[in-house]
Amino acid sequence: MSNRQSSIVNRKFLATLFLVALAGCRPAKAPNPAAPAVAPQDPIVSLTFDDGNADNIPMGELLQQNGLHATFYIPSGLAGTQGFMTWDQIKSLQDAGNEIGGHTLHHKNLRGLDIATLRHEICDDRSSLESHGFNPVSFAYPFGAYDPNVKRVVKECGYAGARTVKDGPEQFPIPDVYAVRAFPYVVNDTNLSKLQRYISGTRQEGGGWVVLVFHHVCDGCDYFAVSPGVMDRFIPWLAQQQAMGHLQVKTFGEALQER
Helix, strand or coil: CCHHHHHHHHHHHHHHHHHHHHHHHCCCCCCCCCCCCCCCCCCEEEEEEECCEHHHHHHHHHHHHCCCCCEEEECHHHCCCCCECCHHHHHHHHHCCCEEEECCCCCCCCCCCCHHHHHHHHHHHHHHHHHCCCCCCEEECHHHCCCHHHHHHHHHCCCCEEEEEEECCECCCCCCCCCEEECCCCCCCCCHHHHHHHHHHHHHCCCCEEEEEECEECCCCCCCEECHHHHHHHHHHHHHHHHCCCCEECCHHHHHCCC
């Protein structure tokens, strides 16, 4: 090959390298647009109070003042004993529009129990509530503990659905009405902003069912307690949000009908 031919080949080679490099510097092809963000949806909020603790009584008045209703899960064998609501107090809650639900006779951990014991704790508890003038349609597992046998007996005893204590928010349609997911227990360090975030976060992520689980309502009396001061601000805030059309507050039994 002559020097002239060699020079032409080299120039072509360099030109090719330049074009390749230039192509590598061009902006990459724009990716396909991402899927649109989930549109905010107004959630349903259910307030549930477990165990029938006597310190829950002021919540009935607070709810009534703000036009809201909650669900109170009562272990009927403990009603009227030290530290628990009396039957008259429970009846007053129902008369004000609140739901009374089942929570076993003696607040037992149900997981792994034999069928006869399950029927005693669940069915006899429901019969006891009925004998006192209540119509329990929903059930809450003590300690959130259940297994397939427990779920089956809850259904056979006549309950339309049951609540757990984790993995919320729940979605509609409800995947399993006998294992409805709730937010973690409200405890003594749960403040107002955290409760509000549970709800606003659910709304921003497309809605669903926010089930909140309360036990004691008192200052410093128990780990599983919420401060009355927090509730004095939270309940009016909920009522305001409902009035603005940002959410709906329903009892657990009412929300089950959304399934």
